[in-house]
Each structure stands twice: as structure tokens, then as C-alpha cells.
Amino acid sequence: MDDLTSITADDLAASHENFSAERVNIVAKNAVTANGIRAAARRPEGVAANALGFDIEVTQGERCNQERSGRCWMFASLNTMRYRVIKKYNLKTFELSQAYPLFWDKLEKSNWFLENILDTLDEPLDGRLVSFLLTDPIGDGGQWDMFRSLVKKYGVVPKEAMPETACSRNTGDMDRYLTRYLRGAAKRLRQSHEAGVEMDDLRSMKKEMMDEVYHLLATCLGEPPASFPMRLRDKDDKLVLAGTFTPKEFFSTAVDMDVDAYVSLISAPTADKPFGHTYTVSRLGNVWEDHGVRYLNLPPAELKRAAIAQLRDNLPVWFGCDVAQSYLRDEGMMDTAALDVDALFGFPVEGNMDKAERLDYGESLMTHAMVLEGVRLDADGNPELWKVENSWGKDHGRDGFDTLSDAWFDEYVYQVVVDKKYLTEEERHTYETEEPTVLAPWDPMGSLA
Incomplete structure (x- = not known):
């Protein structure tokens, strides 16, 4: 056995001796084995800094629940839109x-x-490209630009017009069977192409396949309404909207x-994505005729500035982040100071990479989309x-709300x-006129919330 490449008995004995020699390691072991890593690493001082109270805040309706589905990007998008309905018609809540x-x-x-x-x-x-395409062709996740494409083509409807089903609340089986069908x-x-079938005939085959996809989805979710009757009453029970509408109407x-x-503004400080430029992701999208996604990459401070400006105008802000990092889920707190994992273990675990390195080495990417609805500012007007x-x-959390520290924003918020x-005049000009750099399909900025 090569002592340099294998774990030897001497290595194990040394590790045991080193671990047992420090009283703090025994205390940490007892705490973690009984309570788990996050509970043992929880810092009460950090938790106390997450007390509610905001200088700028918008008021939303009742909380929504995506249940056992990966539709957070849809819920976040719809939550920004339903806020407008609630505000416009003076409603108590709406979904x-x-x-x-x-x-x-x-x-x-x-x-x-x-x-x-x-x-x-x-x-x-x-090959890497086809293998990537086959990996997760119709997963629940998405991006804001993809939701915009859906709304422009299909509109929206009230929840009563197309309520939840067993397959929308828990998308697992529907996704598995649809994915299996699509891989087939x-x-x-591909086999027809290898046999010499022409492209026009392959597209005819695809049309037939799409008819079967529609059949599967209608079976699982019901058919979307072409039109629906609508009556809305405000907080005072006054009828404020009545009629029959198409979803786009x-x-x-x-x-x-x-x-x-x-x-979409992103903040990705990697060497291949200089700030101040636009980017897109190859083969990322949903509505074919509406193309794909487009980002402007900026430092976190610019994302915060724009988000605060929109909140000041009493409008919520869609954002995407890596939600599981430094997160006390039960308490609803995303804060790098609320947990001290490195002190618990006695060496850098969370602190062994910066934001760019986490992206480059596959440790972090956007996993969840939510809505910013308030911010607390310090004496100089900076977000806290x-x-x-x-x-x-x-x-969940505090009546469905979470808090997010400004330091956590810097590290784990990737998109607003x-x-x-x-935007500044220069940022707007760049977004609208610059030809975007095309990122590989597997780039971390192509992740779906």
C-alpha cells in the first residue's frame, strides 16, 4: 500500500489522536450528533440582528404555497403581478x-x-451537449425571462379559473412520465434521421408528439380555460371588476x-463574465419563437440600488438566490452571521472559497426565486x-416571510x-444595444430557480 495515496492505519490513529486531544471537538461532536450542524452552529447574536422592522415595505396578500413542486419562479413572478391587482382594486388578498x-x-x-x-x-x-439536453428537459424550474414569454403568449388567470390539482401540488410523477416520453x-x-427521414417529415413527427404531450398535460392538470367569468369585490365588498375575460384580456x-x-440583472464576479456587459445562455428558454434569456451583469451594489428604487415606488422585486446557504429555514433567516460553521468544525468550510470560486467550482448557483418586499436602511441610507x-x-418562517441580511445578499443573490x-443611462444603453456573450448551456448562470 502506498502511504502517500491511501489512508493508512497511522493516518487514522493520528486523526483520532488530534480530534480527541481538543475538548472543543468533543463538545462540538456532542452538539452536532444530538441537534445537527445548523442548530449547533446557530449564533444567537446573528439571529437577533434579523428582528423585523423595515424603512421601506410593500404590503402583500396572504401567503402562497408551491407545495411539493419546483415552481418558485412562477410563484415569485405571480406574486409581483398579484400585488398590482390587490393594489389596483383595493383587495384584501388575491391569488x-x-x-x-x-x-x-x-x-x-x-x-x-x-x-x-x-x-x-x-x-x-x-457527447456533452446531447447528454445535457437529455438530463432534465422539462424540470419545474425557470427564469424571469421565461415567465415573461409565457405571459406574453398566454396571459394569466385567477386561481379559481384553473385551480391546483394533485399533479400541480406534487409534480414528481408528472415530470417523470413526461420526461420519459420525451426521451423516447x-x-x-434521432433513429428516424439515421434511417434517412427528411427534416419536414421529422417535424411532422414532432407535431404528433406535441399532441401527445398536450394529452398528458391535460390529463394531469386539466385544460387551461380559453375564457372565464370574473367578479372581484374590494375590502368594502364593493364590486370593482366584472365580466368575462380571455387570459390575455x-x-x-x-x-x-x-x-x-x-x-434581469445578474451578479456573477467570475473572470469569464466582466461586469457591465450582457450575456445569454445557449439553448436556455421555453417559448421557441420568443428566443431565450438576456442578462446584464453588475456588482451587487447596483442590484441593490435598483431594487431599493423599485421598492420606494411601492413595487416588489423578483430575485433569485442560492437559498440553502447560511440559512435557518425554520426561523426564515438568510444571514452569514447567523451561523458559524467554520468555528464549529475548527477550520474553513464555508469560508474556503469566495463567490467567484463557488461559481467556478460548482459549489453555488441560483436555486430559488422569491420576492423582495422591504428593506431596512442604516443612518447613511445603506441596506442592512x-x-x-x-x-x-x-x-414557514415568520408568517411566510423570511429575512435576508445585506452581507448574505452580497454572497448568494445572483439575480434581480x-x-x-x-438602471443608469449607461446600464440601460448596454442592456438594449450590446450583443450578448453566449454562455455554455451548463454555465451556472443558466441554472433554473
């Missing part, structure tokens, strides 16, 4: 259907996937939001603590969506 965009997203992602399969027919099946469809298209009338004015609306129900009027 838009989350099953409605789920149906269309799965349908559009299926078409997006099959079009990518047709576009890569001559790529090797075991990809196999048929309802969006135009009730939500009345220029979704094309909203842009952010109020966050999550989509995990009212029993704001009206482009809150």
Missing part, C-alpha cells in the same frame, strides 16, 4: 393561478426540447404590467436587512428583476 402557467411551461419546454433535439441530430448521443421521442427522431385589464420593461416573501406557505427605468 393568480399557478397551475395555468405550469401547463403552458411544460408544453413549451417540451417543444423547446424537441426542437433542440432536431437541431443536434448529428451530434454524438454521448428524442430516440425516435385579464392580464391587460387587471395586472396591467409592461413585462417587456423588466430586465431585506424582507422576503417566500412561497412555502404561511407556516427590475423595471429598466431604474
